[in-house]
Each structure stands twice: as C-alpha cells, then as structure tokens.
Amino acid sequence: MTSSPIRTLVAVDHMIDPRTVEVIVDDPKINVVGVVDQEAGVPGTDAARADVMLVVCGAGSQGALEFVSAAVRERSGQPVIVVCAGSPNGFIRDVLASGADDIVLIEDHPTPAPETYFAMHKALARRSSAPADDAHGSFVCVLGPKGGIGKTLTAANLGVSLADAGYSTVMVDLDLQFGDLGLALGLQPERTIYDLATSGGVLDAGKIEAYLTEHPSTAKVLLAPVRPDQAGVITVDFLKDLYEALRATFDFVVVDTPPGFTPEVIATIDAASSICMIGMLDAPSLKNTKLGLETLQLMGYSMDRIRLVLNRADTSVGISHSDVVAVLGRAPDVLIPSQREVVRSINAGEPIVLASKRSEPAKAFRALAELYVSDRTPADTTNSRGRKLLRRG
C-alpha cells in the first residue's frame, strides 16, 4: 500500500450540493482527479486514471445504485465507495448488494473527510494485501441485529473464559450510548473509551493500558462512555487505530456491539478476524439474524469466519432445531440455554462462567471460547502463559 494521496474519481448525483462534496474530500490524502455527473454514465478507466471511484448520493437513490453496479462491472475491479447523505433506512443493504466496497454515512457528520479517506484506504488495502497476519491476536466482534438477545452476556462470558484460560484478553464495549458490559462484569467506570478518545496524543499500547479496567479474571476492559452524549467523539478513524494497537498487544480482542450496522460496527467487522453472531429462538430474531448473516456476506465477509450462537436455545416456543437450520442456512455452533442463574449472575456483576462454573450456560460459553482458540493457527493456540485451554465442567 502506498501512502501517497488516493487518486479519486468522484461521481455526484444531482441531489447533492457541490459544497457537500468539497467537505467530503477535504483531506490532503485525497487527490480528486475528476468529478463526473452520475447521469452521464460511468467513464472508462482510460478516461480518468484513478485508484478509487467515490459515489456521492442521496439516500435511496436508484440511479446511484445502477451507477455503482455499472462502475463495479466496467472499472476493472476498482474499489467503489459510496457516500450517502440523508437517512439511510435500508439503503446500506442495497448499496452493498450493488457491489460497493463500503458506505460512509454523512447524516450526522459535518466533516467526514477522514472517514471517506479511511473507507477508500481500507478498500485498497483489502485489494492489495495478503490475508490477515496470524502473528496478531484474534479479534472477535460479537454481533446481533436486535437488542436484548445476549450480545453483552456472550461478550462478557467469552472474554472471561479466554482470560481464565490464560489468554491475554481485552474486551471493548462499543455500545457507546448504552453500554453495560461493565455492569455485567461488576466493574466501575473510572476511565472509559471517551476519556481515551479525548486524551490527545499518540494512541499506543502504553497509553491505552492506562484507560483499561482490570477484571479479577485478568481480562482488561475498555468501558463505554458513562453518558450517551459522549459517544459522538468516538470516530471510525480512532477505532481503527485502537483496534490495531489492541491486536498487536493481546491474544484476544472481544468487542461487544450495539444492535445494527452502525458505521462504528461496520469498522469493527472490518477489523475482526471472526464474528460471533448471536441469534435467539423466536421468529423475529431468527429473521433478523438471517438478514445479518446475508449482510455480512454482501460485505464480502467469509461465512467460515462466523461463529453462530443461538441463545435461549432450549426455550419451548414451537421452533425446532431443523426449523432453525432451515431459516439460517446452517446449524448454530453453540447453544446457550435460558436459565435464571444467568439473570442472577448479570445482576450480581459476576459472569456465569465464574459464578456457576458447572451450569449448562457456563459450559456452553467455555465451548464457544474453545472454538475461538481452535480457530487460531496451531502455533498460537498456546496462550501467553504457555498453557493450553482445557475443557472443564
């Protein structure tokens, strides 16, 4: 990857104010080599030598979707990034389905140039680089399309299981407005991701360490902001640097996310070596989990890097295991039963893998941790304390 400015061909739709375009590309690392009207069609690769096509459009624009499909087809596999103004309701999915590499939303961001650059840089890096470096720690993004389905429960128990087995582990609470990973772990938020993001200076391992809270299991935790209004300072660029530093330092990085595909969640998916997709045993949750899996597929995420967890899997709701497999197109990797002890452990701030080691949910979470250990290359299944993860319970 070169660090010289990215030669960018911008295609604008008529609903976009030219001043908006100026703001979007106002970054010395973006070199605009031409601006074209989307209605004039896709220029050939010879007509404008560019590294990336940047499509700027209003949300829901059918013309932009057609332009993106044509650009993907006709511009020799060159990355196509979409910058979308307005409320994206369902448009993200359509944009990714049309073949775009990434989408940047500018609804709430008056100066999104760094995000535009980051999306383009990432797409170029994906094209040019080899698969992820296995010397780095594993990075698990815990994902779920709905609220209240067990993402935080899973992140907390997965992180603690890995730490308890001797792997150096950091958890990040990316539920930036209503994060409760700290509560599930019984930790007080003295320093949070907000304090780190506003501290200024270089973001290196030593600096980050000072903002982590240690759990008795030895897991470190970067807690969510204490107030929802603090969430806005956490940018996608900041997260990219943070994740890079954490992966270089820890055996495992486990990120708990809010529901849905926000720009921060998409950045986390991009950084992840594996996804932990949570579903729950009811029809709306299964439908949304399927949509989530399809969205990941459209984003180019390989299905064999996704672990599927079915929470409350023993609930008697008239949905059989074969119904689940039929809807999701695959069997879940781990089934978590529904138990009152789980609720008690959350209320007590002690993850069930520690509070009730022999319970069925604890065994299931340890089995999930073992899957992630086995996903690592044989050479690095030995943890930083030189011990292998052992099945207990």
Ligand SMILES: Nc1ncnc2c1ncn2[C@@H]1O[C@H](COP(=O)(O)OP(=O)(O)OP(=O)(O)O)[C@@H](O)[C@H]1O
């Ligand atoms: N297997 C289970 N057994 C019993 N209760 C459960 C189980 N899974 C989840 N719950 C209950 O559901 C609540 C919500 O779980 P959790 O906070 O992990 O969901 P979430 O997906 O992180 O939600 P949000 O998106 O709102 O952050 C828990 O506090 C607990 O009371």
Ligand SMILES: [Mg+2]
């Ligand atoms: Mg949660």
